[in-house]
Amino acid sequence: MLTGARILAEILKRDGTGVQRDAECRAVSGRWVSVYDDKTFTSASDLDIDHMVPLANAWRSGASQWTQEKRKAFANDLTHPQLLAVSAASNRSKGDQGPDEWQPPSKPYWCTYARAWVSVKATYELSVTEAEKNTLTEMLGTCSS
Template sequence: MVDAATARAQLASLTVAPPGTMAGYSRSRFTHWAEQGDRCDTRETVLRRDGQDVVRDAECRAVTGTWRSLYDGAVVTEAAEVDIDHIVPLAEGWRSGASAWDAARRKAFANDLRRPQLLAVSAASNRSKGDQAPDRWQPPDRSSWCQYGRAWTTVKAAYGLTATEDEKRMLGTMLDTCS
């Protein structure tokens, strides 16, 4: 994760543009939960990375563990109640430039374990977020705003995605919470 100063520089470099059309969008255009080796897909890899005391079965599925959801502070002990959030949602990526990408780049975006694009969070918080950008949805736990703003900005900058003026403004507000 980049520091706040780096995130501010990344935020300043984002190209401002209105949201693109959703024409042609489908989640299936972003191959997600790709194989990551050792019978584990991206979802199971993130569950292990973000959880504590995670025990997996022979097929790499999380059986037990504990996850703390960044967005709402909820502590979850059942893997079925944990969603893997795309910090920058796939639909938001589509609206801000991914519609022009090839299948390989969309797959990389949907399964990116190198950048802060994937995060285990409570299913309830992920579903309340949906595909909204930060100007329309913010994590209810304000103490997470700094990390969320840094992650969102890092992903948008890394993939050359655009941002709306309102989105950039709210990201600046989020980065203002960094100490």
């Protein structure tokens, strides 16, 4: 399993373009577009790695019953749409809120966001509140197909 620093490096490489890394795999240059707010960055320090389904939300939705190993796999999941590089400002405004309390400022991203949220919740068999479901339904209504 990758360490936290290696996971960060992999996400920055995956989500950026023209990413150059130093000998310790840290992103030293590149270009990233924060899908939440459609802002472009050239410094990795302006980004946070967001958990699509925040850890606290997952805990309230069923992760409290998981083994430590499964919680760690969830927190570091590079296979599903769970981790992505976004602006620090958007990630911090999101906090541990679900889609019923926070939606990405970039409305064109709503469809992708809702699909990713549903995918992660379904993959990990996490519960969804009625308010969450209602907002996800509205957000999925923005999808063109």
